[in-house]
Amino acid sequence: TSLEEKSELIKEFITKNDLASDRVVANFPGERVFFRSTVLPFSDVKKIARTIKYEFEPTLPVAVDELVAGFIHSPAEDGKTRVFGALVFKEDLGELISMLQDADVEPEIITLNGLALERIVLFKNTNVEKPALVIKLDYEKSDLVYVVEGQGRAVRSFPCGIRNILREDGIGIDEDRLEKLWVTELDRSLEIFKERYSTLPPEQVFVAGDVCEDYELLQTVKTMLSNNLEVPCESLITPEDPAIPGLSEVLGRERDKYSVAVGLALVGLSKNDTLNLRQDEFAVRLRFKNIKRDLINVGIGLGVVVILLVGNLFFQVSTDRKVYDYWNKKLETEFRSIFPKGIKMVKPVAQIEARVSEATKMVEFFAGEDFKASALDILRVIHEAIPSNLNVALTNLSIDPVNLRISGQTDSYNTVDKIKTLLEKTGYFTNIKITNAKVNRRKKGVSFKILVERAK
Numbered sequence: 001t002s003l004e005e006k007s008e009l010i011k012e013f014i015t016k017n018d019l020a021s022d023r024v025v026a027n028f029p030g031e032r033v034f035f036r037s038t039v040l041p042f043s044d045v046k047k048i049a050r051t052i053k054y055e056f057e058p059t060l061p062v063a064v065d066e067l068v069a070g071f072i073h074s075p076a077e078d079g080k081t082r083v084f085g086a087l088v089f090k091e092d093l094g095e096l097i098s099m100l101q102d103a104d105v106e107p108e109i110i111t112l113n114g115l116a117l118e119r120i121v122l123f124k125n126t127n128v129e130k131p132a133l134v135i136k137l138d139y140e141k142s143d144l145v146y147v148v149e150g151q152g153r154a155v156r157s158f159p160c161g162i163r164n165i166l167r168e169d170g171i172g173i174d175e176d177r178l179e180k181l182w183v184t185e186l187d188r189s190l191e192i193f194k195e196r197y198s199t200l201p202p203e204q205v206f207v208a209g210d211v212c213e214d215y216e217l218l219q220t221v222k223t224m225l226s227n228n229l230e231v232p233c234e235s236l237i238t239p240e241d242p243a244i245p246g247l248s249e250v251l252g253r254e255r256d257k258y259s260v261a262v263g264l265a266l267v268g269l270s271k272n273d274t275l276n277l278r279q280d281e282f283a284v285r286l287r288f289k290n291i292k293r294d295l296i297n298v299g300i301g302l303g304v305v306v307i308l309l310v311g312n313l314f315f316q317v318s319t320d321r322k323v324y325d326y327w328n329k330k331l332e333t334e335f336r337s338i339f340p341k342g343i344k345m346v347k348p349v350a351q352i353e354a355r356v357s358e359a360t361k362m363v364e365f366f367a368g369e370d371f372k373a374s375a376l377d378i379l380r381v382i383h384e385a386i387p388s389n390l391n392v393a394l395t396n397l398s399i400d401p402v403n404l405r406i407s408g409q410t411d412s413y414n415t416v417d418k419i420k421t422l423l424e425k426t427g428y429f430t431n432i433k434i435t436n437a438k439v440n441r442r443k444k445g446v447s448f449k450i451l452v453e454r455a456k
Helices: 003-016 045-059 090-102 113-123 175-197 215-229 247-254 259-269 280-338 348-367 375-385 413-425
Strands: 025-028 034-040 067-075 081-089 109-112 132-137 142-148 151-158 204-208 233-235 392-399 403-410 429-440 445-454
Touching (some): 025 090, 034 045, 034 151, 045 081, 067 151, 081 090, 081 151, 090 280, 113 142, 113 204, 132 175, 142 175, 151 175, 204 215, 375 392, 413 429
Parallel strands (some): 025 109, 204 233
Antiparallel strands (some): 034 081, 132 142, 142 151, 392 403, 429 445
């Protein structure tokens, strides 16, 4: 199957099952990994990450520049650090990441089959003080992981699986093949673990993988392992396993087939660190991807906020428009009640204000709000001040809020002076001036004009 076909299968599987996750964990095949271990005189994790490839360089068959290294570490004696490393070709890792990205999957962690199985062992609440060996026996290959003190201390993968130990007719196990091929490879792996990683003999053995699909085959392998290693052997995942409830209902009889997937899920749920091959330039790509995702999320959030603000603004404008129309109608009604029909409503507020101002002046004029005397009072005072036997005829009387202008006709200049004196005596007026007095020959008398300042 090509990478494109695998990518399509993954995408189809995710879509069909409506899968979604905040954290994606993937696995890298163990048979394409260089496994190494060492003890370093320091414990700084960043320093380990910078130097780990070069610590392993003398034992590698290729240049370290072609490789990416992931590692797990644990305390050793005298303040030192024990480091277990896995190195893979950049090209292989890049292909895996590209295939997953084409399926719209962005793995945050890429680890190993064995370490996924290790997480199941720890999740089962097995006594972590006892060294445990996990064996994943598939048709084409086998994966081993050695768990010590709650951590996968050693991992190995070799290309010998069920297919290599079956009889030629494919029915049942060939005991000779089992002994010569698989058991020999298993013993060799345990020797490597002991030599390189100073491991103790396992006290627990767990079996997983394709071998669990055939009950008789599984029992044969369990018996062989128990006899060879002299320790109890059991399936890694069992139907009645209380540590992982509901697993049988979800996966059915294929639960063992998906043991790595279950382990990867537990890696994703765990807060503990694990070996992660997303390092160097691949880790940078992931960070940029996360930043891009965060920016997109922020952009979406801002977009929602903008939409809400625009919607709120539209609602306010719509509401304000209704309020405006309501008060505009009220204003038009009031305008028509004040002005005659022939007056156009151009600037109604200004027009009404002008009319109110005029009305106020009229009120002040007639009611005398700011003065001692109203217009009616002034007429009364003038009438009382000028006696009826005085030869005078008033022809014009103009009153505004400040001044009073009197025009009239009398018989002589003396009478004009007398009118001025009489008005001054009333106390209603101040600063009375005769602005004009002349002989009117046509009317045979004197015409006069008097300017009177109203008293406040």
